[in-house]
Amino acid sequence: MTKEEMNNYSLIIVEDDADIRQRLSYMIESHDAFNLLAVESTLAGGLAALKRYKPDILLADIGLPDGSGIDLIKAISRWHLDCEAMVISGFQDEYTVFDALEAGAKAYILKHDKSSRITDAILMMMEGGAPISPVIARLMLQRFQHAQTPDQVVPEALTERQIKILKLVSQGFSSKEISEKLDIKYYTVTTHIKNIYTKLQVNSRTEALHEAMKLGLL
Amino acid sequence: MQADNNKIKALGFLLIYAIVINILVFYSPITFFSPPKVSAINNVQFNTGDANSVESLDNTNWQATSLPDSWYKNHPEVDQVWYRAEVSLDRVTDEPWGVYLPSVTHNAAVYINDIWVGQGGPFSEPVSRHHNEPLLFNFSSKLLQQGTNQIDIRVKAAFWEQGLLDQFYLAPMEQLQPAYLWKHFIRVDLIRWITISMFIMSLVVFSFWIARPQDAIYALFTLELIFWATHNLNLLVSNIPVSTRIWEAMMMSTLGWTVVAMILFNHRYVSYKNNRLEKVLLIFATLGLAIFFLPDVASVLHIGYKIWDVFILIFGCYAVLFLVKVYLQKPNRDVYLMLFVGVPILVFGLHDILVINHQIDQREGMIMHYGLIMAVLLFSWFLVKRFVQAINNAEDLAVTLEQRVKDKQHALQLQYEQVQELEKQQLLSTERERIMRDIHDGIGGQLIAIIGLLQEKKGTVFVKVREKVQNSLTDLRFVIDSLDPVLSDLSTLLGMMRLRLIDQIDAADIDLEWAVTELPVLENMSPSRSLHIMRIVQEAITNTIKHSDSKKMKLATGVLEKPQQIFIDVIDYGNGFKQQDLTNSNSRGINNMRYRAEQIGADLIIASSEQGTLIRLVMAY
Known part of the structure; x- marks a missing residue:
């Protein structure tokens, strides 16, 4: 199989830690499925690269020296780019991941994970998969529950099925186990999770608008 | 319908009651004041001279008449009349004798055989008033003689139209006294006590008003009591401190004010508002005070009796009809009771107006104040009830308020605790982040780097070291997880543990059933x-990996009903171990689990057989 015949995804990396940057770059470059377009270490550099290369995939760290990786993720939807954002998460970083998911990220990788697991995760995302952890599922449930108070504008509430799935995730079940438990396809479970991510993002944007209006900014 | 029927029945009964009262008042079949059991003296001569002693009488002027004698028709325009009777006595006993005048208006002096034996009070203006009070004069029997005796009675009226002398009695005191005392008791003593009670009651109600000035009803009733009690003085005071004109004017206006105050009281008691009507009534009562400025007794009495009293009667009728209307709208026991006492007052009042206008025998006297006894009792009861109720309400309110304050305090306390909890969580979360950051940058990163370095190395030592480092990293993660507020949810905590331990379990090639x-x-x-919980579960899983030789294990949780407990089971389907191993101090892992379970007040159950081992952690919730 030639490189062209494989699913070939263009990709940029924004990471300030030199060791990690090096490791990730190596990992991506040596993988046939990916085409690494740029490696940046700052928010400004990242934004410029995003605009210039319009990659299929953005791998972004959150804590950058000149700002937050969240702004990079937000730029994707602002510029209407066809790009999937993925957060490079550190050691035990669920809350940061959650913030990134709210901003529109579709998945996350753990920077110290095995190489194979990281590339698998990226490919899984591109094939419609959605990684999630029990803590993130729990935070998600809390977020939607909290958003259903009367003074909040919630255009997107969770369906009962989605709540059920989040509960099972939070109890430690894998997507495969959930699909067996609920007697649905594995792919359906991951689609649900992706949809939940989208709802989360929509709600957080609506909330931001709402807040802005309340403050008289709009 | 039932309610309507009951209303009609109640009002029907009231109507019968009113008719009965009318009959009793106007066609009374019973004589209330029975006369002494001696023959009355009613054939007399009269002399209209203005002499002030027997000696100065013009003896040529005597005319015959019979008693009772109301002057307004027999001898108008004079305010003094002398009466003379000649009584023949067969026998004069030694005991004290007396002359009993059951009814005289206003003052009388009695002479036996030209000797003065007594008089009601002064004859000069203001004339002493005894129109309500029977008079009894006693004297020594020595003044009497066997055969004919002459009795002279000087009678003076404050105003000629009122003058009256009823038939009278000459007999030993013993025979006269019962009739006199009974009539005196009913006419004077009883009314005196009632009047005193009313003054006292007015003070009590006034003090209620001081305590609750927003409740005008107490002030109104105070005024009503004072007006009426003052009006009653006309029946009690013989020697008035002011002129007859002023006195009569005062009696007229106090009656008017009493009725007006009563109507205002009624309105308020049933919470009815009619400001215009009340204004009219107040203007009327105020204008009525002009009666004080009339020039003489004649005009006071004429205007008072003919105009003022008619209006008062109309007001009285209004008061009764008003209560009937209220009752029809909303049947209510209090209103019915008010009607019950109101009807007699109205009938008695009508009687009195007829009496003073000479339409009814003047000797019957005034009776309206008797109707008021019930009314005063009833209204006093109402007001005491109302006052007590107000106090009760206030107390209830205080209790409610106290409860509310308590509730609020409790809510605040809760809120405070929540805020504290939030702050604690915030602090924890900050702390967790700091620790996480530390670990991430420091020990965690280094451990991960070591693992990275050892990743590619072969050899048992390297594998062992890598394993140890991996375990240390997992331990670190547990410590951080334990600080995570989201992970106070036990199933999520276990979910995260699965994530942390999955590599280890996979490496041991064990199939984990998650339940x-x-x-x-x-x-x-x-x-x-x-x-502690994580360590216990971790220990159980590690034991399975290390010792069970099983390729299958299960982690399950559940809820127990009685007592309310939850359990976490770690089951391996391995070899099991012998019971004595448990007591062996060498099985450090199990002792460790027991210690931790004890620390968190949980039970640790370990059951092992050849089919496998169950480790169950049981906690109350």
Whole structure:
């Protein structure tokens, strides 16, 4: 199989830690499925690269020296780019991941994970998969529950099925186990999770608008 | 319909009651004041001279008449009349004798055989008033003689139209006294006590008003009592301190004010508002005070009796009809009772107006004040009830308020605790982040780097070191997880543990069956409890990996009903171990688990057989 015949995804990396940057770059470059377009270490550099290369995939760290990786993720939807954002998460970083998911990220990788697991995760995302952890599922449930108070504008509430799935995730079940438990396809479970991510993002944007209006900014 | 029927019945009964009262008042079949059991003296001569002693009488002027004698028709325009009777006595006993005048208006002096034996009071203006009070004069029997005796009675009226002398009695005191005392008791003593009670009651009600000035009804009733009690003085005071004109004017206006105050009272008692009508009534009563400025007794009495009293009667009728209307709208026991006492007052009042206008025998006297006894009792009861109710309401309110304050305090306390909890969580979360950051940058990163370095190395030592480093990293993660507020949810905590341990389990090639369920929130969940639970579960899993030789294990949770407990089971399907191993001090892992279970007040159950081993952690929730 030639490189062209494989699913070939263009990709940029924004990471300030030199060791990690090096490791990730190596990992991506040596993988046939990916085409690494740029490696940046700052928010400004990242934004410029995003605009210039319009990659299929953005791998972004959150804590950058000149700002937050969240702004990079937000730029994707602002510029209407066809790009999937993925957060490079550190050691035990669920809350940061959650913030990134709210901003529109579709998945996350753990920077110290095995190489194979990281590339698998990226490919899984591109094939419609959605990684999630029990803590993130729990935070998600809390977020939607909290958003259903009367003074909040919630255009997107969770369906009962989605709540059920989040509960099972939070109890430690894998997507495969959930699909067996609920007697649905594995792919359906991951689609649900992706949809939940989208709802989360929509709600957080609506909330931001709402807040802005309340403050008289709009 | 039933309610309507009851209303009609109640009002029907009231109508019968009113008719009965009318009959009793106007066609009374009973004589209330029975006369003494001696023959009355009613054939007399009269002399209209203005002499002030027997000696100065013009003896040529005597005319015959019979008693009772009301002057307004027999001898108008004079205010003094002398009466003379000649009584023949067969026998004069030694005991004290007396002359009993059951009814005289206003003052009388009695002479026996030209000797003065007594008089009601002064004859000069203001004339002493005894129109309500029977008079009894006693004297020594020595003044009498066997055969004919002459009795002279000087009678003076404050105003000629009122003058009256009823038939009188000459007899030993003993025979006269019962009739006199009875009539005196009913006419004077009883009314005196009632009047005194009314003054006292007015003070009591006034004090209610001082205590509750917003409740005008107390002030109104105070005024009503004072006006009426003052009006009653006309029946009690013989020697008035002011002129007859002023006195009569005062009696007229106090009657008017009493009725007006009563109507205002009624309105308020049933919470009825009619400001215009009340204004008219107040203007009327105020204008009525002009009666004080009339020039003489004649005009006071004429205007008072003919105009003023008619209006008062109309007001009285209004008061009764008003209560009937209220009752029809909303049947109510209090209103019915008010009607019950109101009807007699109206009938008695009508009687009195007829009496003073000479339409009814003047000797019957005034009776309206008797109707008021019931009214005063009833209204006093109402007001005491109302006052007590107000106090009760206030107390209830105070209790409610206290409860509300308590509730609020409780809510505040809760809120405060919530805020504290939030702050604690915030602090924990900050702390967790700091620790996480530390670990991430420091020890965690280094451990991960070491693992990275050892990743590619072969050899048992390297594998062992890598394993140890991996375990240390997992331990670190547990410590951090224990600080995570989201992980106070036990099933999520177990879910995260699965994530942390999956590599180890996979590496041992063990198939893990996951059977975690939703679990209730544990009380007293804290980082240290979380950590103990994680360590126990971790130990159980590690034991399985190390010792069971099993390729299959299960982690399950569940809820027990009685007592309310939850359990976490770690089951391996391995070899099991012998019971004596448990007591062996060498099985450090199990002792460790027991110690931790004890620390968090949980039970640890270990059951082992050839089919495998169950480790169950049981906690109350």
